[in-house]
Structures are given as C-alpha cells and as structure tokens.
Amino acid sequence: MRGLWTTDRVRAAEERVLARVPAGSLMRRAAFGVAVAAVDLLDGRRRVGLLVGAGNNGGDALWAGYYLLRRGIAVSAVLLDPARAHAEGLAAFRRAGGRVVDRLRDVDLVVDGIVGLSGRGPLRPAAAEHVAHLDAPVLAVDSPSGVDPDTGAVDGPAVRADVTVTFGCLKPVHALADCGEVRLVDLGLEPELGGPDLVELDLADVGAAWPVPGRDDDKYTQGVTGVAAGSATYPGAAVLATGSALLATSGMVRYAGAAAEGVRAQWPEAICTGSITDAGRVQSWVVGPGLGTGLGAEDVLRTVLEAGVPVCADADAITMLANNPDLWDARDPDTPVVLTPHDREFERLAGEVGPDRVAAARRAAGKFDAVVLLKGHATVVAAPDGRVLVNRARTSWAATAGSGDVLSGLIGSLLAAGLDPLLAAGCAARVHVLAAELAADGAPIPASALLSAVPDAIRAARREAS
Numbered sequence: 001m002r003g004l005w006t007t008d009r010v011r012a013a014e015e016r017v018l019a020r021v022p023a024g025s026l027m028r029r030a031a032f033g034v035a036v037a038a039v040d041l042l043d044g045r046r047r048v049g050l051l052v053g054a055g056n057n058g059g060d061a062l063w064a065g066y067y068l069l070r071r072g073i074a075v076s077a078v079l080l081d082p083a084r085a086h087a088e089g090l091a092a093f094r095r096a097g098g099r100v101v102d103r104l105r106d107v108d109l110v111v112d113g114i115v116g117l118s119g120r121g122p123l124r125p126a127a128a129e130h131v132a133h134l135d136a137p138v139l140a141v142d143s144p145s146g147v148d149p150d151t152g153a154v155d156g157p158a159v160r161a162d163v164t165v166t167f168g169c170l171k172p173v174h175a176l177a178d179c180g181e182v183r184l185v186d187l188g189l190e191p192e193l194g195g196p197d198l199v200e201l202d203l204a205d206v207g208a209a210w211p212v213p214g215r216d217d218d219k220y221t222q223g224v225t226g227v228a229a230g231s232a233t234y235p236g237a238a239v240l241a242t243g244s245a246l247l248a249t250s251g252m253v254r255y256a257g258a259a260a261e262g263v264r265a266q267w268p269e270a271i272c273t274g275s276i277t278d279a280g281r282v283q284s285w286v287v288g289p290g291l292g293t294g295l296g297a298e299d300v301l302r303t304v305l306e307a308g309v310p311v312c313a314d315a316d317a318i319t320m321l322a323n324n325p326d327l328w329d330a331r332d333p334d335t336p337v338v339l340t341p342h343d344r345e346f347e348r349l350a351g352e353v354g355p356d357r358v359a360a361a362r363r364a365a366g367k368f369d370a371v372v373l374l375k376g377h378a379t380v381v382a383a384p385d386g387r388v389l390v391n392r393a394r395t396s397w398a399a400t401a402g403s404g405d406v407l408s409g410l411i412g413s414l415l416a417a418g419l420d421p422l423l424a425a426g427c428a429a430r431v432h433v434l435a436a437e438l439a440a441d442g443a444p445i446p447a448s449a450l451l452s453a454v455p456d457a458i459r460a461a462r463r464e465a466s
C-alpha cells in the first residue's frame with residue numbers, strides 16, 4: 001500500500017524538516033537522486049540537457065547538472081527565466097563547467113526542471129516551445145511539467161516523461177497521470193507527513209485481501225452474489241457479469257433476469273431465474289449492465305436497493321438513478337452501495353467531472369453516501385468518509401466494450417464475500433486492469449478474453465501476497 005500526499009501537505013512537512021536540517025541539504029539530496037537516475041538512463045552516453053524553470057524545481061535540475069558534470073558528463077542548460085534561476089544551483093553548475101545555452105541540441109537525455117510542486121496549468125509558451133522540439137528521453141524532476149501535481153490534469157502542452165524522480169513521497173500526479181517510471185528519493189519527510197490523502201493498493205495488498213475458501217467454508221458461507229443484468233435481446237452483459245462473479249470467488253452466483261437462458265448456456269454453475277422476485281437469498285447484488293432503463297428495469301433496481309445487502313450499481317442502474325433520483329428512496333439507509341460510472345454516467349448523476357477527478361469522486365461519494373468508482377485511465381475510488389484509493393493505469397487494454405460488466409461482477413462477488421466496499425472496489429479494479437494486461441499481452445482483446453484472464457490475475461495477486 002502506497003500513500004500519496006497533496007502538494008500542500010508536502011510543503012508543510014518540508015518546512016518542518018527544513019527547520020532542523022542545514023539549508024540546501026534537502027535540495028542537494030533530491031538533486032543527487034536525479035543525477036543517479038540520469039546516469040542510469042544514460043547507460044554510458046555522456047550528454048545531458050537541462051530545462052530550468054524559475055523555482056526550486058529548476059534548482060534541483062541545476063544541482064543535478066553539477067553532480068553529473070563532476071562525473072565527467074557534458075551538461076548544458078536552458079534557463080527559461082534567467083533572472084529567477086536558482087542562484088546557488090546556477091553558481092554551482094557554472095563552477096563545475098556547465099554551459100548555459102539558448103536551445104538544447106544533440107543531447108542523450110533531457111532533465112525537465114521547468115516546474116514541480118508549484119506548477120499550475122499547462123506549460124507556458126516559451127517552455128512549450130523547447131519541449132516541442134525534444135528528441136531525447138526525458139527525466140522529469142519531481143513531476144512532468146505542465147501536468148498538475150495535485151490532480152494529474154493536463155490542459156495543454158506538457159512534458160511526456162520516460163522517468164520521473166520524485167522526493168520525500170509520492171504526490172497524486174504520480175498515480176493519476178502518466179509519469180513514466182516513477183522513482184522515489186527518500187528525504188526523511190515521511191514522519192512529518194501524517195496520513196496520506198490518497199492510497200494506491202499494491203498487488204500484494206489485493207492478493208492479501210482477496211477472499212479464498214477456508215477449511216470450513218461451503219458455497220453459501222463464501223457469499224452468494226446476485227446478478228440483475230442483461231436482457232433477452234442483449235444477454236452479453238449478463239453473461240460477462242455473471243461469469244466474472246463466478247471466477248472471482250468460490251461463492252455461489254444467482255442470476256435473475258431476462259437473459260437467464262443465455263447465462264445458463266454459458267455458465268451451467270450459475271443458478272438462473274427469469275425474475276428478481278424469485279431469485280432467492282444473496283449477500284450482494286450487481287445491478288445495471290445491459291438492463292435497460294424502462295419501468296421493468298426500475299422495478300428491478302428498487303427491489304435490489306431494498307434487499308438490505310450491498311449493491312454494485314453500474315451502467316443502466318446509474319442512468320436510472322440519475323433520471324429518477326426518487327429511486328434512492330428504496331434504499332435501506334444501511335445498505336452499502338458502490339457506483340461505478342464512467343465520465344458520461346458520472347455527469348448524468350453528479351454533474352461535470354472537471355479536471356480534479358479525485359474531488360469529483362469524493363463529492364459524489366458524499367452526496368450519495370456511496371462508494372464511487374470513477375472509471376478512467378487511472379481509476380479513482382472514493383468512500384463517503386473521504387478515503388480515496390487510486391489505481392494507476394498501466395495500459396488501456398481494459399478500454400473495450402463489456403469490460404465494465406466484468407468489473408461489476410468482480411465488485412459484486414467481493415461485496416458478497418464481506419469486503420469493505422471501498423476495498424472491494426479497489427481490489428476489483430486492480431485485478432480487472434491486470435487481467436486486461438495479461439489477456440492482451442500486446443494486442444487488443446474483447447472483454448470475454450479479459451474475463452478468461454481473471455483467474456490468472458487473482459493468482460498473480462495472491463503470489464505477490466505470499
């Protein structure tokens with residue numbers, strides 16, 4: 001489990017550490033870490049270019065340049081705002097033989113020290129102009145410039161980093177945006193930081209939390225998942241959601257709905273009925289994928305919400321809740337609900353997502369007293385109490401039709417097994433992405449292939465945990 005801290009929190013911790021360490025020592029440690037990573041990336045090549053902005057991020061780059069020069073590496077620097085370039089860093093850089101140039105030419109590696117913690121908005125035109133012409137790998141200092149460090153939002157020109165070297169702790173940008181490979185340099189900040197703002201689950205955490213049958217378990221004790229999804233014309237969503245619930249845990253799965261025949265044909269082990277009213281007892285419901293939004297579907301959603309067991313509401317269920325908020329009245333106040341919108345569904349339900357996806361998910365979680373899993377390149381899962389899990393997107397192979405149906409089945413079965421709803425959603429999202437990666441292995445896949453890779457993904461997570 002890794003924590004991520006917002007820039008305000010990092011600054012406050014930094015101030016407390018700075019009060020008791022010699023001036024400049026944190027920056028030098030940070031810069032030394034950058035230089036070590038640069039040497040690693042250079043792999044024997046010897047020319048480095050620095051893009052240096054107006055603040056301490058540029059100072060880090062200049063000091064890194066100083067350490068690289070001392071190792072015999074040729075370093076040139078573009079100062080984007082010469083009058084405000086970090087004075088001591090620049091003096092050290094010049095002292096060691098560094099050259100200040102107008103434009104980076106013929107370099108093997110670029111160090112992006114344009115802006116870090118204080119960055120807001122996209123790159124400004126002068127910086128954007130330099131970045132547009134880069135043709136060497138980029139090492140970003142602290143965070144890729146032009147990407148908002150607190151939200152990961154990119155709203156114009158930004159640096160595309162191959163590697164990001166950050167200091168003290170991870171910041172939201174490191175999970176929410178593409179930073180390339182992220183390396184962390186320890187600055188002794190952790191004791192001053194307090195609890196993190198966001199948490200990223202490691203695969204080992206997911207493996208440790210994943211329910212597996214104990215000696216005394218039977219098919220009922222491991223939780224029965226109910227799936228209310230699909231229609232006679234479109235049984236696909238029902239087949240995928242039921243299948244993933246079956247593969248996720250050893251508990252039983254009941255399917256209730258118009259796609260019973262199609263589900264039974266694909267999954268003989270599922271207990272199928274045509275109607276929600278005679279589905280039998282379950283410990284969680286998955287409702288919505290492919291269900292439609294007509295009156296019959298509203299009745300299904302109402303029945304599920306008043307059943308008194310945790311509910312994962314996806315797709316058409318979210319649209320129905322957005323169109324007809326009175327449906328919430330059916331919910332027993334103690335019933336945990338996990339909502340899994342993509343951006344358009346989110347907008348129908350809770351207004352625009354905006355650039356701050358974490359804030360949006362938190363807002364909706366508070367408003368609906370539900371766990372909100374906001375799908376996207378990085379998945380954000382927010383609980384009503386303010387806790388947030390983020391799941392860094394490694395690839396986009398999961399962005400395929402039917403993939404959400406698989407995710408809802410995974411969440412439903414973890415809810416049935418009794419996991420905390422936030423953890424259930426976070427673990428399901430992690431296994432979902434891994435299953436997509438394993439299935440894709442470099443080529444596009446349909447959701448049914450993602451589904452088939454779910455057991456391999458769970459195995460991989462459990463291996464990490466052992």
Ligand SMILES: NC(=O)C1=CN([C@@H]2O[C@H](COP(=O)(O)OP(=O)(O)OC[C@H]3O[C@@H](n4cnc5c(N)ncnc54)[C@H](OP(=O)(O)O)[C@@H]3O)[C@@H](O)[C@H]2O)[C@@H](O)CC1
Pocket residue numbers: 010011014026027028030053054055056057058059060114115116117118119120121122123124127141142143146167168187189
């Ligand atoms: N925390 C720690 O523990 C440690 C932190 N350290 C380092 O300090 C860094 C933070 O430094 P910092 O606060 O001096 O600001 P920084 O990010 O360099 O920005 C400078 C100026 O850039 C401008 N600017 C803003 N947006 C912009 C944009 N989009 N495009 C272009 N320019 C933009 C804006 O100035 P403005 O022009 O608006 O006046 C802003 O003030 C941190 O990331 C890390 O590298 C380490 O040394 C040691 C330990």
Ligand SMILES: [K+]
Pocket residue numbers: 057112113114115116140141142143144145
């Ligand atoms: K940077």
